[in-house]
Amino acid sequence: xxxxxxxxxxxxxxxxxxxxxxxxxxxxxxxxxxxxxxxxxxxxxxxxxxxxxxxxxxxxxxxxxxxxxxxxxxxxxxxxxxxxxxxxxxxxxxxxxxxxxxxxxxxxxxxxxx
Amino acid sequence: xxxxxxxxxxxxxxxxxxxxxxxxxxxxxxxxxxxxxxxxxxxxxxxxxxxxxxxxxxxxxxxxxxxxxxxxxxxxxxxxxxxxxxxxxxxxxxxxxxxxxxxxxxxxxxxx
Numbered sequence: 001x002x003x004x005x006x007x008x009x010x011x012x013x014x015x016x017x018x019x020x021x022x023x024x025x026x027x028x029x030x031x032x033x034x035x036x037x038x039x040x041x042x043x044x045x046x047x048x049x050x051x052x053x054x055x056x057x058x059x060x061x062x063x064x065x066x067x068x069x070x071x072x073x074x075x076x077x078x079x080x081x082x083x084x085x086x087x088x089x090x091x092x093x094x095x096x097x098x099x100x101x102x103x104x105x106x107x108x109x110x111x112x113x114x
Numbered sequence: 115x116x117x118x119x120x121x122x123x124x125x126x127x128x129x130x131x132x133x134x135x136x137x138x139x140x141x142x143x144x145x146x147x148x149x150x151x152x153x154x155x156x157x158x159x160x161x162x163x164x165x166x167x168x169x170x171x172x173x174x175x176x177x178x179x180x181x182x183x184x185x186x187x188x189x190x191x192x193x194x195x196x197x198x199x200x201x202x203x204x205x206x207x208x209x210x211x212x213x214x215x216x217x218x219x220x221x222x223x224x225x226x
Binding site: 004031033035042043044045048056058090092094102103104105106107108 | 147149154155156157158159162202204207212213214215216217218219
């Protein structure tokens with residue numbers, strides 16, 4: 001069974017640009033969550049989607065957005081990039097509708113903003 | 115409030131037991147988790163415990179939960195060099211929907 005796949009794995013952008021990251025969950029998983037990992041702030045929850053609906057959102061500015069498609073694949077977008085957006089962005093999928101399931105993480109997309 | 119705290123560093127000798135500690139604040143958390151992260155990799159779920167349990171054992175891993183003190187620990191028996199990694203404690207946010215609150219991570223170094 002394939003794991004969670006995130007693309008691209010690495011990317012470099014400049015301030016002011018925008019970026020789109022993609023996440024394919026484990027087959028059959030319908031919940032996708034996104035997390036940002038930085039040395040200073042650690043791991044922080046961005047948002048969670050289930051059946052194309054955002055169910056929960058973390059404390060991030062509106063520049064951070066996401067969506068989920070009917071095949072459960074998810075994308076997140078960051079507009080008007082800032083230096084502080086440099087981070088490892090991790091996607092996780094879960095097979096449970098309720099808040100009981102384990103989250104399975106991908107390898108992450110490492111974004112560097114210059 | 116939402117907060118999870120861990121010590122940042124632990125060094126152990128190969129073959130010894132490692133104990134990584136964590137405290138959390140949300141008393142209504144239903145699940146608590148331990149994740150492992152190796153360099154350049156994502157997070158690997160090691161184990162989790164439901165809040166009505168005191169202990170869970172899974173091969174070399176033992177999780178202890180003291181709900182009164184909001185204290186969680188992970189014991190790794192017979193620690194090996196391959197166990198060197200960062201270990202994250204996390205609680206499931208009581209509001210649900212797969213929002214985990216992570217600690218800062220404990221870097222475990224295993225030396226011969």
